[in-house]
Amino acid sequence: MTQLFYASTLFGAMTLAAAIDDGRFGPRRGRRILLVSNNAAIPEITPALDETPGFATLRPRFDEIHSWNEIVAPLHPADWKARVVEVPMLGRLLRSHLSLGAGPAELVLESVVVPPARTLAGLVRDCPISVYSDGLMSYGPTRDPLPQEIHGRITRLLHLDLVPGLRPLLLSEYGVPAEPLPDRAFLDVVGHRADDPPSGRAMILGQYLSALGILTSEEEAELHADMLRGLVARGFSRVLFKPHPAAGRRHARRLRETAAELGVELDVVAETVPAESCFATRGPELVVGCFSTALITAGRYFGLPVATVGGELILERLSPYENSNRIPATITDALLPRLSTDGSLWEPPPVDLSALVGAVGYCMRSEAYPGLREQAAAYLRTCGPDRYFKHRRLTALELITAPAPAPVAAPRERSPLGRLRSRLSRTSP
Structure with missing residues (x-):
């Protein structure tokens, strides 16, 4: 029996490892193949998932590792989709390349509504699909409709219980049951110890908002600078900055300049190191970010104080309204304290989340x-x-009534002298 797994992020791979360790895929009776994909804008200059240091401890759970980037090269894995007439042929080629025979007994995917996962679901047919969550996005609606050939095969959604009491909306319209993973399984994968001492540092979580078109590069740099100003105002003189793996190094360069102006020590963590590993080993005393899932994992699994910056701006800028980042931004903004540049922390108003x-x-x-x-x-x-x-x-959606349009004033009747002036102006040379 062969099981085919797919992962594109280290956080996703850790979630997958937690599910395997918890027995959600049964005993290891056959081959377990992991197909990894590097979906960065320029994957050629970004380390692949299986080449990052944090992946080494996850590797023993799989018998084989294959690169989706190499299979579809030189095309970008997040853009390429098979044409309908090509699906049967390419499906056979993929099964042959991975030595799958008639096909795997199970296909395990993340982010099933977008390529490469959706592409794989279309190519690898006639087997059940398990989906595992992509962080806070699992609490939001399914981004796009799925064809019956795909959603009819999805048997379950495995997810971390990031917000206890909140049920995922993802795939629920298809009747897919959601199964939370136990906290201990995830913490064992991360390697967290309850007695890790605090480090005396704060931590900033970077994202890649400008690359997504949510903010400009200048606005994102200023957002990070505001986070740093708020931490300095609270008395922190040592700060960790964890860039997002897909963001590149420009954010770190800009933040170093701000740190030098403020006289604070800034330590930049390698982008290939997962934030959760920093929580486990460095014990920051305050974690600040925008709407990253890591904010929730810091508080939920590691008991660290967390705060958000820029939530109102992000909620305003997200476009279209159905942008899949809206639910993560909503949850963090409604649930977590907010940090101001003067160092003050204030709780959001109570809400039925x-x-x-x-x-x-x-x-x-x-x-x-x-x-x-x-x-x-x-x-x-x-x-x-x-x-x-x-x-x-x-x-x-007719959930509120549109205000009535303002009445248009009737044109004033002109006097005989005014009408004469108007005719003269039209006939003047």
């Missing part, structure tokens, strides 16, 4: 989740259309 996420999820993809309409309407009646909603979207 489940009702809020359901309302936002309905507004993102109302046609897929009609059963959430009344929940959305009830939330809006109670809490109003605050920072998490767009008036235009609410109006289009």
